[in-house]
Amino acid sequence: MDNSCLPAQDNQQPTVLVIEDDDSIRELIVTLLLAEDYAVLEAENGELGLTLAIATPLDLIVCDIMLPGIDGYGILNHLQEDPKTETIPFLFLTALGTKDNIRQGMNLGADDYLTKPFTAQELLDAIQARLRKHRLWRTHFRQKQQANSTKINYTVTHDPITQLPNQLALRDDLNRLLKQWQQDNLPQNKQDNNGEWGVPILYLSVDRFERINELYGYHFGNTVLKNIVRYLGGTISETAYLACLNYTDFVLISPPVQNAQSEEHLSAIVEPILETFAQPITVESRKILINWHVGIVTMPEAEYNFDRYLNQAKEAMELARNQGKRTYYILQPDDKQQDKASQRLLDTDLYEALHRDQLVLYYQPKINTHTGRILGAEALIRWQHPELGLISPAQFIPLAEKNGLISGIGQWVFEAACRQLQTLRNQGFLDICLAVNLSGRQFYQPNLATNLKAILDCYQVPASHIELEVTESILISDVKLAIANLQSLKEQGFPIAIDDFGTGYSSLSYLQNFPFDILKIDRCFVRNIMRNVTNSTIVKHVIMMAKQLDLTTVAEGVETAAEFEFLKAQNCNEIQGYLFSRPVDSETFSQMLRDDPNFFDQLDLHTQ
Known part of the structure; x- marks a missing residue:
């Protein structure tokens, strides 16, 4: 019999534990399974069988009911109480083939029941059927687990309102983007050494957004946020990266540029955003005016310390907020020499x-x-x-x-x-x-x-x-x-x-x-x-x-x-x-x- 289709641990030999106190029957079963290319463990009593079942990754257990010490029912009951062993297919062997015995075993969680005497082919067919069924179950479980994991990961790493990446996704995304920008844009341009290369980081905060929630409710406020992101997406460069930090705070990261400290260049990034929101946006027939406070810094490409520069961008945003009408503040190196x-x-x-x-x-x-x-x-x-x-x-x-x-x-x-x-x-x-x-x-x-x-x-x-x-x-x-x-x-x-x-x-x-x-x-x-x-x-x-x-x-x-x-x-x-x-x-x-x-x-x- 070809075991390649059986549910061993990802195409390894299926491992079967045989628990049987009758030496002659146990040796016959072990010899039969070894000849069919199974990996086999054996135990002559319930205590040893239970110890092996707990300590060893198994694909199936073949177990007699009548055993010295712990009987087959006791072994199965113990394994069913442990999440690590409760799913191991369990095949009972017994001379007690009454309906009550079979029902007792099935109620405890047994997968199949063979009444002695049985033929070698009956045993092999029963084992193969249980392993195949377990393989299908395990494949389905893994697929479902993977789907759930993907869904959970997306939910945790994306803002539920705007669907933008959130701060838990930032570092992985930024590492990937920096590598991509270096490969796609920079090698041919870096031959020109006039000016330092840097990554512009903008910290954008919507001003007094809580007032919108107070006037119209949180549901409407969420709708406004979705529209804000839609307008932002239509304004920023396709190569820039936008993430939601915390409800009304966003970070915008632009690809590396030369002379990145230039106010002219940084202003050219932020002013189209402010211009887009200079007029009220329409949300559910209401006119909503969105005001921004924006802090801007440049992270030198050779000095990758994102946390530090994001915090500086936030400080710059607070400076913009404190200055009243001026809606953005560019933090230059000289500004960092305070106190x-x-x-x-x-x-x-x-x-x-x-x-x-x-x-x-x-x-x-x-x-x-x-x-x-x-x-x-x-x-x-x-x-x-x-x-x-x-x-x-x-x-x-x-x-x-x-x-x-x-x-x-x-x-x-x-x-x-x-x-x-x-x-x-x-x-x-x-x-x-x-x-x-x-x-x-x-x-x-x-x-x-x-x-x-x-x-x-x-x-x-x-x-x-x-x-x-x-x-x-x-x-x-x-x-x-x-x-x-x-x-x-x-x-x-x-x-x-x-x-x-x-x-x-x-x-x-x-x-x-x-x-x-x-x-x-x-x-x-x-x-x-x-x-x-x-x-x-x-x-x-x-x-x-x-x-x-x-x-x-x-x-x-x-x-x-x-x-x-x-x-x-x-x-x-x-x-x-x-x-x-x-x-x-x-x-x-x-x-x-x-x-x-x-x-x-x-x-x-x-x-x-």
């Missing part, structure tokens, strides 16, 4: 802060969405400046990254968190976990995993209770090295979290490349999630995808009961945000653990 004096002052003070105990950790509790109780906290650094008071990390961390102090600050944070965890464990809080952020420079330090483990040993706290958070932008700078470093950290026992997911403009496919345990959903997706169709769609599918990858999901920045209820309904695992607690000092956090509040009870009081 140098105050930065130098903080630069000097920061060195003193690190060595004079001016740094302090605050803790924002993380709440279990099933129990309402605290299960841990994120450790957040603050600077208690002797003259300026409490300084947020947003002000001094960028300085530390520039002057090289970030590695020392990162180690201080990790040690302080371990010390606090030791204190909490001594107080009896053995299940509490603390999350610590790793900076890019700290993450790529040689021997990071070994150094962190040494600190853990010093404070006698388990690695499993210190979660290490890294951002997308850190990982994508050197993917191979990042994966190696993450593996080293996991080998030491640290849970790994990807922080601010979705804000680094990386692709969803990156998730499967990195050994994460936890996915943190950034607050920009959580804000107004009940009214923002884009955010709610993204969050739904991100949580769904995380569960498929067996990741714990944590939502940051939860501030309203509506946001919480939405996230809980989507089975998000953990929540943190001002709705439950602001970051608090160590003593306050310890007292919160002693009080052991159920935040759901407080939420009920708050919302009544």
Whole structure:
């Protein structure tokens, strides 16, 4: 018999497990199957058979019912309870061919039943039929899974209203476009070296769009957005790339050009857009005037750092908004040299802060969405400046990254968190976990995993209770090295979290490349999630995808009961945000653990 048509694992030999306590019958079956080119495993009792079935990828099981120890019914019942083994075709052999015996086996999930004595051909026909049927089922399942995966990926990477790529698709799309532009347009033109090549990036934001929603409702507002995109599509170059960042914010990326810093060239990109919207557009017989604020920067082609330049484009857009009538602002290199004096002052003070105990950790509790109780906290650094008071990390961390102090600050944070965890464990809080952020420079330090483990040993706290958070932008700078470093950290026992997911403009496919345990959903997706169709769609599918990858999901920045209820309904695992607690000092956090509040009870009081 030719087994090439049978459903082995993609044209490999079909693997069959034979569980039979009668040595002579088992040997006959095994010999028969080997002669037909099957791979065969055998077991003389139920315990061994069950162990092999769980530990080995199988295509089919042939099993006697009457066995010493666990009988055939018990084996099948156990396998049916495990998703990894419940679909293995199962063929019973028995001398008990009564209707009740057959019905009992079929009710448990058996695929077929052969009554002893049977011929060799009857056994082979039964096996071949079960394998062929399973092959058809598996092919159908894979096709359906692929279709669902494609659909989910499109939904997650495209804005549901405008159908434009969203920020989760940006990085993959931009990498592909840059390669395409280089291949199609640049080789023959780069012989002329007059002027630097750069990629214009425009951050476009619709002004006061919430007013349209207030006057006419969200459904009409969505229709307006679709029309805005249609008008934009008819205005911009066919080779440009347009994506939706967040409801009313868009990014436009033009192909590389020479002398890209030229205001004349950049103005020539944005002014046709403004001219198109100079007159009201007609939407469902209503005249709607659309005003834009646009920030424009140029990313040097030789300096690919998209996150940095997109943030600069957004800053330029805010400058355009603040200047009133002027609707766009071109950020030139000279504009980036601001506040140098105050930065130098903080630069000097920061060195003193690190060595004079001016740094302090605050803790924002993380709440279990099933129990309402605290299960841990994120450790957040603050600077208690002797003259300026409490300084947020947003002000001094960028300085530390520039002057090289970030590695020392990162180690201080990790040690302080371990010390606090030791204190909490001594107080009896053995299940509490603390999350610590790793900076890019700290993450790529040689021997990071070994150094962190040494600190853990010093404070006698388990690695499993210190979660290490890294951002997308850190990982994508050197993917191979990042994966190696993450593996080293996991080998030491640290849970790994990807922080601010979705804000680094990386692709969803990156998730499967990195050994994460936890996915943190950034607050920009959580804000107004009940009214923002884009955010709610993204969050739904991100949580769904995380569960498929067996990741714990944590939502940051939860501030309203509506946001919480939405996230809980989507089975998000953990929540943190001002709705439950602001970051608090160590003593306050310890007292919160002693009080052991159920935040759901407080939420009920708050919302009544």
